[in-house]
Amino acid sequence: MPRNLLGIRHLTQDDIQELLSLSADLKLRIIEGREVPNLSKEVVGMLFFENSTRTRVSFEQAAHYLKMKTANFSAGTSSMSKGETLKDTILTLRYERLNGLVMRHRMSGSTALAARYFGGPVLNAGDGQHEHPTQALADALTMIERKGSIEGLQVAIVGDVEHSRVARSNAWLLSKLGAEVRFVGPRSLMPSHTQMLPGQVHYDLRSGIEGVDVIICLRLQKERMADGMLSSITEYAAMYQVNRESLRWAKRDCLVMHPGPINRGVEVDDVAADGERSVITSQIENGIFVRMASLYWVFTGDEKPSPPPVAKAKAPKAATKKVATGGKKK
């Protein structure tokens, strides 16, 4: 089985640590103008069945730094619009000899299906409401840069948790690295059964963000009003907006994060989004480095099962994987 990045839920703590230290290392190399790995032999397909600007650009940029070639694919102009099934599309790309896939699709679990038929590495760039692993990695890298470590942090994820893949991936990652996660939002936008998700549920913003180190705001989709899940934007903003007043309940040095795109005046106000506690721009920038790390990680992954985690667990520093710059190691 090739190595995939389908979700954070499947990763071990060591996998996540390895990805994050790789990301930090690559970031430093890019900033200092040093050499980064050369994956120029690899061609990666960019399959975005759902609209995306930032994730797509970020992956393109990451592939560019690694000198990979990208093959673009958009659902509207492809044979999918002629009625081809997803399985056949994936099989076609496999025999077009693409080496890897970055895929976004509106259905949960669709990247797992793609991985079953593709035969090479598949990176999930967002599947339905299931997972968005590279966003969670970008957020984690940003938190580590500002807070030193994830362990022991209190993190509130505020908003439409039920329909958010970002919330799920972040919750898995943060809890695996020892943070305490809180889900905050109205009952109508919260899953009714959360016992298999790693976090405490709060329906009240104040109790939810009281004393937290990080607030991750989620985007509120306008369709939720049409589905009758919310009465009005104004009411939602009055109850759950992260703003000048509500930020007082969190820790003084609390970080404000948002995966974008932002609905200003809905889930955050300008003070929260642009203020000194906001790290939204760092999230975007770090997105490139974690995507570089992810591409590197899946393309150089061993086919063998990884060695037992004993040595890594003893000295976490040892888990830091130095990047081999000589191209693909195998």
Add this chain to the structure above:
Amino acid sequence: MRTLLKNGRILDPSQDLDIIGHLIIEDAQVAEFGPTVDMTDIDEVYDCTGMWITPGLVDPHVHLREPGQQHKETIVSGTQAAAAGGFTTVCCMPNTEPALDNPAIIDYILDKSASPEAGGVFVAPVGALTVDMKGEQLTDLSALKRAGIVAASDEGFPIQNSAMMQQAMEFCVQLDLPIMAHCEDLSLTKDASMNEGAVSAMLGLKGMPRSAEEIMVMRNCLLSLHTGCQLHIMRVSTWGAVEMIRQAKYLGAPVTCEICPMHFTFTDEAVGEFRTHFKITPPLRTQLDIDIVVQGLNDGTIDCISSDHSPHASHEVEVPFEEAPFGHAGLESTVGVTLTMLTHRGVLSPLETIRKLSTTPAKILRLEAGTLKPGETPVAQVTVIDPDCQWTFDRYKTFSKSKNSPFHGMTLRGKTMLTFCGSEIYRDALFPDARYKINE
């Protein structure tokens, strides 16, 4: 032609009979059975030591997909699968293309199922309750009944409008026709694909709340109580639905219900990493539901077991979970799964197992089946089951065209060995000289 089934355990729930003995089939009819029978002039002998000799099994809920969806299943392949599963009568559901909403299509199905290529089992069609199952206009139920339907149903497109359902029930009372109802409030299950619970929350899939099923079970039970229409509820999955049916029966409503093996075998955790074979409606629920459902089977609240045979082509199920169709192929695994999960665990006695698989469904739908009494069925309908045969279910070794089985790879205890419907129509490979279907 005299065939002797020798030394088996004869289980006939229609006579509360559970004895060791022999059974003789002569000229396509059960001639006699009992501890001692006339063993002269026997042409063929089957040693049934350690096996059960039962009335032919009756499946109240099967999709044969013909006309219109022959890529999933045909009447020929579906009835062959039925024979291999031990069923001698199957009720076929109306959600075909076009739907079974006019007498000509019923004629077509009856002709096709009686053709020599078909599996040799009886097919009892279930007609559509409304035209094209749209829930807008009732079909000509009296003409459909004359054509041979045994019940009416809108299957996966349940009538949402209560006034419409009430009208349908009034008509069916007059025609003495049972209504089979799939219970789902569609407004609560829009875009949903599995049980609403911890697993759906984790996987990011929209869930079907249990209330969607229970609201409709309750509504249909109340309408049945007040109109007096015989109501058969298909595929019960929640503990609440079981409790409501228990209550409806207590109040005297003419209500019966069935369960399919998926719902007493798996919980929603079986969906795992988006496995589409485990997508069914109503969805797989939780362990609590299984516990109460099993209790309902044990105490008789749940009247019978159906395979809910819903075949789909492979290309239709190898898609993202939300796109996949509901249902699984079940005819050939039902006996094995039922015996493994219920009989061998002491939930149902052997006699009760056969009652739920044969006598009760025949009684609910007033079929001439479900009994070994000579002369009570048009031809001999006998199934021989080896209750202790251990085997691994392999979906690629089935007669059904469809391979979407959640039971693939499962080790089962209990297997159909012989099926007679008039003549022998199925003999298991474990018997010497195994073959499928003999046309005399």
